[in-house]
Amino acid sequence: MKKRVAVLAGDGIGKEVTNAAMAVLDAVGRRFQHEFEWVHGLLGGDALDQAGHPIPEETVKKCEESDAILLGAIGGPKWDHYPKELRPEKGLLQLRKHFELSVNLRPVQAYKTLLASSPLKEEVAEGVDLVFVRELTGGLYFGEPSYHNDEEAVDTLHYKREEIERVVRFAFEMAKQRRKKVSSVDKANVLESSRLWREVVEEVAADFPDVEYEHMLVDSTAMKLITSPASFDVIVTENMFGDILSDEASVICGSLGMLPSASLRADGFGLYEPVHGSAPDIAGQNIANPLGAILSGAMMLRTAFGMSKEANAVEAAVRTVLEEGYSTAEFKGIGGTVLSTTELTEKVVDHIENEQVSDHILSAYE
Ligand SMILES: NC(=O)c1ccc[n+]([C@@H]2O[C@H](COP(=O)([O-])OP(=O)(O)OC[C@H]3O[C@@H](n4cnc5c(N)ncnc54)[C@H](O)[C@@H]3O)[C@@H](O)[C@H]2O)c1
Ligand SMILES: CC(C)[C@H](C(=O)O)[C@@H](O)C(=O)O
Numbered sequence: 447m448k449k450r451v452a453v454l455a456g457d458g459i460g461k462e463v464t465n466a467a468m469a470v471l472d473a474v475g476r477r478f479q480h481e482f483e484w485v486h487g488l489l490g491g492d493a494l495d496q497a498g499h500p501i502p503e504e505t506v507k508k509c510e511e512s513d514a515i516l517l518g519a520i521g522g523p524k525w526d527h528y529p530k531e532l533r534p535e536k537g538l539l540q541l542r543k544h545f546e547l548s549v550n551l552r553p554v555q556a557y558k559t560l561l562a563s564s565p566l567k568e569e570v571a572e573g574v575d576l577v578f579v580r581e582l583t584g585g586l587y588f589g590e591p592s593y594h595n596d597e598e599a600v601d602t603l604h605y606k607r608e609e610i611e612r613v614v615r616f617a618f619e620m621a622k623q624r625r626k627k628v629s630s631v632d633k634a635n636v637l638e639s640s641r642l643w644r645e646v647v648e649e650v651a652a653d654f655p656d657v658e659y660e661h662m663l664v665d666s667t668a669m670k671l672i673t674s675p676a677s678f679d680v681i682v683t684e685n686m687f688g689d690i691l692s693d694e695a696s697v698i699c700g701s702l703g704m705l706p707s708a709s710l711r712a713d714g715f716g717l718y719e720p721v722h723g724s725a726p727d728i729a730g731q732n733i734a735n736p737l738g739a740i741l742s743g744a745m746m747l748r749t750a751f752g753m754s755k756e757a758n759a760v761e762a763a764v765r766t767v768l769e770e771g772y773s774t775a776e777f778k779g780i781g782g783t784v785l786s787t788t789e790l791t792e793k794v795v796d797h798i799e800n801e802q803v804s805d806h807i808l809s810a811y812e
């Protein structure tokens with residue numbers, strides 16, 4: 447199968463981790479006879495520097511002409527003083543809005559070999575397998591009015607019933623395929639938007655009698671994610687709560703660099719990117735963890751292209767490499783071997799190309 451993928455590497459470690467994801471998907475292509483055509487586009491600070499806008503028209507066109515989008519990360523101190531319409535982050539938000547990527551999936555898994563690196567006790571982090579279903583094109587990020595002057599600042603948290611229903615329904619559908627539990631997170635003791643959110647959750651839940659659900663307030667959810675993360679299956683929440691809670695949850699698996707994501711439109715078209723940002727503190731050193739981006743590639747294979755076997759192969763290769771004790775710098779101190787971004791990527795590539803090993807492991811995950 448031939449697939450065209452728009453690659454928006456962006457800023458900081460964005461280039462390093464998208465290079466890793468492409469190398470791994472190319473290895474998948476060699477092993478399973480697929481061809482991935484990489485179409486590169488500018489986004490974020492890189493686009494500001496080269497084209498004067500955080501999301502040039504040409505980038506949007508390249509994405510429209512592709513089967514999926516692979517994104518690295520955008521932003522950095524160089525552009526932090528830019529006016530709001532020209533910030534790198536605005537480019538990413540416009541991209542999400544333009545393609546109506548309203549459902550953002552952020553799975554979090556505890557990998558056995560990395561447990562020792564989590565600040566949580568091993569017995570707390572062990573066995574965690576949860577997924578955030580974050581609303582991505584509404585809420586505080588897009589509500590109007592939004593401005594500040596010398597005297598006041600306004601952001602608007604706006605949700606339409608249909609926007610809530612779309613993401614909540616997705617979460618229940620997903621829970622049906624998993625452990626059949628939805629935790630809906632809001633702030634209904636204070637916010638009107640959360641009260642509507644709860645009403646919609648009640649209505650949608652009625653269509654899923656076999657899925658257990660609960661309403662939780664965001665503040666105590668932040669606590670429970672740390673005290674009993676294994677109690678969660680699917681967590682559905684609005685845009686900003688999902689942004690914050692998913693970074694918090696990354697400590698469960700030991701590094702923000704491990705988390706992948708998929709941002710989906712109703713017809714299945716999607717953007718795949720690691721959850722982390724451009725990490726200016728480690729950019730350009732070849733030490734960033736590429737696994738979040740590589741696992742985003744696996745999500746792309748499964749969700750965008752229906753290539754489950756291939757996605758399983760990538761996920762199995764990642765597991766094997768971790769089980770062999772390889773990881774990146776943020777895991778130093780737990781034993782094993784610290785590798786650079788490119789060396790760790792090579793290990794994953796080797797496992798995908800080594801059919802014998804991979805087929806054996808694959809069968810364990812099918
Ligand atoms: N989707 C995106 O493109 C995205 C997401 C988050 C933040 N950002 C932007 O990134 C910039 C930096 O933000 P920040 O520093 O708050 O968040 P960040 O996610 O870039 O970094 C937070 C911390 O995690 C570490 N980290 C992140 N990714 C890592 C990886 N793959 N391997 C190892 N360590 C990793 C960083 O070194 C840093 O210490 C800002 O401009 C922000 O707006 C972009
Ligand atoms: C960079 C920023 C706009 C973005 C967000 O807040 O959604 C990021 O933090 C993320 O999690 O993808």
Ligand SMILES: [Mg+2]
Nearest residue numbers: 689690693721
């Ligand atoms: Mg974030």
